[in-house]
Amino acid sequence: xxxxxxxxxxxxxxxxxxxxxxxxxxxxxxxxxxxxxxxxxxxxxxxxxxxxxxxxxxxxxxxxxxxxxxxxxxxxxxxxxxxxxxxxxxxxxxxxxxxxxxxxxxxxxxxxxxxxxxxxxxxxxxxxxxxxxxxxxxxxxxxxxxxxxxxxxxxxxxxxxxxxxxxxxxxxxxxxxxxxxxxxxxxxxxxxxxxxxxxxxxxxxxxxxxxxxxxxxxxxxxxxxxxxxxxxxxxxxxxxxxxxxxxxxxxxxxxxxxxxxxxxxxxxxxxxxxxxxxxxxxxxxxxxxxxxxxxxxxxxxxxxxxxxxxxxxxxxxxxxxxxxxxxxxxxxxxxxxxxxxxxxxxxxxxxxxxxxxxxxxxxxxxxxxxxxxxxxxxxxxxxxxxxxxxxxxxxxxxxxxxxxxxxxxxxxxxxxxxxxxxxxxxxxxxxxxxxxxxxxxxxxxxxxxxxxxxxxxxxxxxxxxxxxxxxxxxxxxxxxxxxxxxxxxxxxxxxxxxxxxxxxxxxxxxxxxxxxxxxxxxxxxxxxxxxxxxxxxxxxxxxxxxxxxxxxxxxxxxxxxxxxxxxxxxxxxxxxxxxxxxxxxxxxxxxxxxxxxxxxxxxxxxxxxxxxxxxxxxxxxxxxxxxxxxxxxxxxxxxxxxxxxxxxxxxxxxxxxxxxxxxxxxxxxxxxxxxxxxxxxxxxxxxxxxxxxxxxxxxxxxxxxxxxxxxxxxxxxxxxxxxxxxxxxxxxxxxxxxxxxxxxxxxxxxxxxxxxxxxxxxxxxxxxxxxxxxxxxxxxxxxxxxxxxxxxxxxxxxxxxxxxxxxxxxxxxxxxxxxxxxxxxxxxxxxxxxxxxxxxxxxxxxxxxxxxxxxxxxxxxxxxxxxxxxxxxxxxxxxxxxxx
Amino acid sequence: xxxxxxxxxxxxxxxxxxxxxxxxxxxxxxxxxxxxxxxxxxxxxxxxxxxxxxxxxxxxxxxxxxxxxxxxxxxxxxxxxxxxxxxxxxxxxxxxxxxx
Numbered sequence: 001x002x003x004x005x006x007x008x009x010x011x012x013x014x015x016x017x018x019x020x021x022x023x024x025x026x027x028x029x030x031x032x033x034x035x036x037x038x039x040x041x042x043x044x045x046x047x048x049x050x051x052x053x054x055x056x057x058x059x060x061x062x063x064x065x066x067x068x069x070x071x072x073x074x075x076x077x078x079x080x081x082x083x084x085x086x087x088x089x090x091x092x093x094x095x096x097x098x099x100x101x102x103x104x105x106x107x108x109x110x111x112x113x114x115x116x117x118x119x120x121x122x123x124x125x126x127x128x129x130x131x132x133x134x135x136x137x138x139x140x141x142x143x144x145x146x147x148x149x150x151x152x153x154x155x156x157x158x159x160x161x162x163x164x165x166x167x168x169x170x171x172x173x174x175x176x177x178x179x180x181x182x183x184x185x186x187x188x189x190x191x192x193x194x195x196x197x198x199x200x201x202x203x204x205x206x207x208x209x210x211x212x213x214x215x216x217x218x219x220x221x222x223x224x225x226x227x228x229x230x231x232x233x234x235x236x237x238x239x240x241x242x243x244x245x246x247x248x249x250x251x252x253x254x255x256x257x258x259x260x261x262x263x264x265x266x267x268x269x270x271x272x273x274x275x276x277x278x279x280x281x282x283x284x285x286x287x288x289x290x291x292x293x294x295x296x297x298x299x300x301x302x303x304x305x306x307x308x309x310x311x312x313x314x315x316x317x318x319x320x321x322x323x324x325x326x327x328x329x330x331x332x333x334x335x336x337x338x339x340x341x342x343x344x345x346x347x348x349x350x351x352x353x354x355x356x357x358x359x360x361x362x363x364x365x366x367x368x369x370x371x372x373x374x375x376x377x378x379x380x381x382x383x384x385x386x387x388x389x390x391x392x393x394x395x396x397x398x399x400x401x402x403x404x405x406x407x408x409x410x411x412x413x414x415x416x417x418x419x420x421x422x423x424x425x426x427x428x429x430x431x432x433x434x435x436x437x438x439x440x441x442x443x444x445x446x447x448x449x450x451x452x453x454x455x456x457x458x459x460x461x462x463x464x465x466x467x468x469x470x471x472x473x474x475x476x477x478x479x480x481x482x483x484x485x486x487x488x489x490x491x492x493x494x495x496x497x498x499x500x501x502x503x504x505x506x507x508x509x510x511x512x513x514x515x516x517x518x519x520x521x522x523x524x525x526x527x528x529x530x531x532x533x534x535x536x537x538x539x540x541x542x543x544x545x546x547x548x549x550x551x552x553x554x555x556x557x558x559x560x561x562x563x564x565x566x567x568x569x570x571x572x573x574x575x576x577x578x579x580x581x582x583x584x585x586x587x588x589x590x591x592x593x594x595x596x597x598x599x600x601x602x603x604x605x606x607x608x609x610x611x612x613x614x615x616x617x618x619x620x621x622x623x624x625x626x627x628x629x630x631x632x633x634x635x636x637x638x639x640x641x642x643x644x645x646x647x648x649x650x651x652x653x654x655x656x657x658x659x660x661x662x663x664x665x666x667x668x669x670x671x672x673x674x675x676x677x678x679x680x681x682x683x684x685x686x687x688x689x690x691x692x693x694x695x696x697x698x699x700x701x702x703x704x705x706x707x708x709x710x711x712x713x714x715x716x717x718x719x720x721x722x723x724x725x726x727x728x729x730x731x732x733x734x735x736x737x738x739x740x741x742x743x744x745x746x747x748x749x750x751x752x753x754x755x756x757x758x759x760x761x762x763x764x765x766x767x768x769x770x771x772x773x774x775x776x777x778x779x780x781x782x783x784x785x786x787x788x789x790x791x792x793x794x795x796x797x798x799x800x801x802x803x804x805x806x807x808x809x810x811x812x813x814x815x816x817x818x819x820x821x822x823x824x825x826x827x828x829x830x831x832x833x834x835x836x837x838x839x840x841x842x843x844x845x846x847x848x849x850x851x852x853x854x855x856x857x858x859x860x861x862x863x864x865x866x867x868x869x870x871x872x873x874x875x876x877x878x879x880x881x882x883x884x
Numbered sequence: 885x886x887x888x889x890x891x892x893x894x895x896x897x898x899x900x901x902x903x904x905x906x907x908x909x910x911x912x913x914x915x916x917x918x919x920x921x922x923x924x925x926x927x928x929x930x931x932x933x934x935x936x937x938x939x940x941x942x943x944x945x946x947x948x949x950x951x952x953x954x955x956x957x958x959x960x961x962x963x964x965x966x967x968x969x970x971x972x973x974x975x976x977x978x979x980x981x982x983x984x
Contacts, residue, residue, distance in 0.1 A: 011923075015926075015930060018930070019926040019929070019930065021948070022902075022903050022904075022922075022926065022948075022949060022950065023903075023922040023923065023925075023926050024922075025904070026903060026904055026907065026922040026925070027922050029904065030921075030922070045921065046921055046922070046923075049921035049922070049923045049924050050921075050922075050923040052923070052924075053923035053924050053926075053927040054923065054927075056927060057927055057930070060931070
């Protein structure tokens with residue numbers, strides 16, 4: 001029978017259902033009649049019979065379907081004409097519905113452009129899905145995503161085979177460029193020879209790295225070539241100096257090439273000069289295993305999974321722990337992560353939270369239009385019932401209402417395209433500059449396809465309920481209901497429920513928005529420990545004359561230079577004080593932290609991590625950082641005198657006087673001892689919101705090559721002083737390169753950018769949502785009041801006073817609002833954890849935010865309810881009863 | 885009209901019957917010359933139903949099998965076709981007669 005069961009599947013399903021069983025019986029009968037040998041002959045014949053007949057049956061069906069298609073097209077045409085005519089006649093309804101849907105769709109498509117540009121689009125490198133990044137993890141120190149040392153890099157290359165290639169980038173730092181007629185600070189880095197090939201970079205001019213190149217050879221970026229060589233086609237072979245080192249151009253990169261790295265690496269935006277990494281790696285067989293300054297990028301072999309690569313790296317990590325005590329102490333692991341995922345990892349939750357929030361707006365918009373359509377189909381109930389009675393099939397009526405929804409959605413989508421462009425502009429204005437791939441933010445094909453899909457989806461989202469309601473209409477009900485009275489009351493249930501849902505969703509957004517606004521205000525009021533207003537900052541590259549001589553001479557020259565610049569700046573009228581620091585506070589740049597101990601014999605695990613800040617005299621005074629104990633660093637202090645912050649003092653010597661204590665500093669050139677001479681108040685220099693990190697301040701001049709950021713306290717607007725400060729510094733040496741001249745408050749502002757971005761968008765969504773929900777409430781109550789005209793008339797006729805009628809309607813509105821707010825608050829507490837990372841010093845259940853939202857929703861409810869309520873109180877009993 | 889349809893209609897003219905019975909009657913009518921296979925039979929029944937020439941009847945015996953009978957239209961069509969065949973047969977006989 002298997003033979004039959006398989007073949008019978010050739011028939012259409014309905015045919016099988018109807019005749020299958022009897023056919024099977026007959027089939028069995030015939031086989032029995034034929035006997036064993038006859039049956040052998042029977043099978044092919046029966047097969048032929050089934051195949052032929054099944055084909056005929058299948059061919060027969062399309063004939064009727066073809067008619068259906070024509071009928072369908074015809075119906076569609078008349079539905080469309082009908083829908084357009086209806087919308088045109090009812091232009092008020094049409095405008096509200098189309099604008100509502102357009103706002104929902106436009107806002108969603110605009111946010112999708114961010115999702116698409118940042119999260120969906122692959123990295124601009126060939127076969128980028130196979131690119132991974134490799135990091136160290138110091139499990140015992142709680143440090144993730146740490147850089148590598150040269151030893152690590154060669155371990156990876158020698159001890160794994162999951163990768164097609166493994167390449168490395170050195171750290172990025174700014175150097176002073178001279179020798180091209182001007183002096184400037186440019187961003188430089190180093191890389192292995194194969195990095196460009198790995199990332200698919202090609203030279204626009206000259207060539208890329210080859211084995212014979214050392215650090216005196218450089219590949220330059222397209223931008224650098226334009227800026228400093230004026231796009232000279234003969235740039236290859238020309239020479240410039242980096243921090244005094246003569247460097248020869250061997251190639252120019254294509255314009256399109258950008259190196260994208262994760263935000264946690266805190267890299268500058270664009271690298272101008274690349275030099276080969278080779279001579280920084282040490283000697284083969286004896287690679288440096290102390291300083292971690294390299295980042296590894298690798299390409300997985302075709303077909304190799306991330307898990308396999310991770311497995312191999314786990315084995316490398318185990319081998320390293322076995323062979324190196326430091327790795328054992330730190331419980332070192334190796335992390336292999338997808339490059340794209342890693343680059344967008346910090347931004348992903350934010351973007352998805354925004355996407356979720358904007359989806360709520362669309363949901364509310366759709367609910368509103370559904371409500372409007374139900375109300376409309378209600379008022380057309382008699383029309384529908386008559387059509388049904390005249391033989392209009394439910395399907396036809398259903399389809400007609402759906403067509404109307406489709407027309408609304410299409411027109412909404414069309415208007416939505418325009419709103420999408422505006423939305424993308426709006427988002428671009430607020431998007432934080434350090435968000436990855438901000439350049440990808442525009443309306444493209446994928447965004448339009450998304451828009452189309454969402455428009456189509458909304459047809460079902462808001463069209464289904466009204467279409468079902470309408471297709472259920474029948475004459476009997478119409479006759480029973482004696483006009484709209486009963487059906488009006490009936491439908492209040494559904495409409496009310498929809499509005500409760502709308503209010504709940506908008507309350508979620510309002511609470512989210514409210515919390516973010518509160519956070520923003522809180523962050524703005526954070527005491528960072530210094531006064532960031534009226535401070536001008538800039539990074540000054542030392543003139544090349546400082547790069548000559550012995551180390552001791554360089555230090556001396558540098559100190560003299562810094563003090564001279566400070567003295568000159570102090571002569572500018574309007575300048576109150578000046579000092580220097582490195583790294584620039586709040587700039588995101590970090591000189592990394594060092595380890596400290598006061599115990600000569602301490603191992604790795606007994607050290608205290610602290611942020612290292614290199615300063616010169618005048619820094620604390622300029623920033624207004626209070627000195628708590630001892631003194632600050634003076635002109636005559638060397639690198640052996642230290643100032644610590646209160647955190648560090650309390651961590652190292654709780655309850656003791658820190659002045660005079662000694663600290664061993666784990667410095668790259670070997671441990672250094674220093675004496676604590678002062679304690680200053682904690683300040684926030686890495687981030688406005690991060691908790692204060694332990695900090696140790698040292699004299700900048702000890703480290704000849706590290707740059708210095710000048711902080712200048714001014715009487716008035718620091719930006720206005722920029723030009724005179726610049727010319728003053730360059731009057732000492734024209735070759736002094738000045739970069740990043742900006743008020744310190746600009747860094748504070750930049751820190752607030754991500755929070756401001758999320759806050760602005762969520763708040764805008766929340767207000768859109770509330771507006772839509774209010775319109776929904778107004779529409780439902782207007783409808784209910786209209787439907788209860790007769791009842792109201794009777795009440796008034798029986799002596800009800802107008803204020804009693806107003807109260808009656810208001811009560812309904814308030815009930816709906818209360819239910820919605822309650823549901824929304826519960827939902828919000830569940831959902832707001834997605835925004836948790838943006839909440840500063842607040843709980844999701846923050847009572848102030850909740851209070852404001854309740855008052856806001858209450859006010860909006862009363863406003864939306866008042867007009868229908870007053871209308872109801874003015875019903876003339878005579879006319880409203882005459883209607884019947 | 886397709887030959888198989890004609891046989892089915894003739895088989896039903898004797899009275900309502902179910903699929904297996906139709907098969908039996910058709911074989912009998914054709915002197916065992918025509919074997920009706922299941923797919924062909926039920927495919928034809930389906931078509932005849934949709935043409936409205938036969939109709940499905942209440943199942944009196946209560947069995948699982950469906951019973952079919954001629955509709956008024958089916959009866960008319962059967963009569964027309966029979967008349968047409970009679971004409972053809974008569975013409976053929978005349979032609980055969982004139983030859984012989």
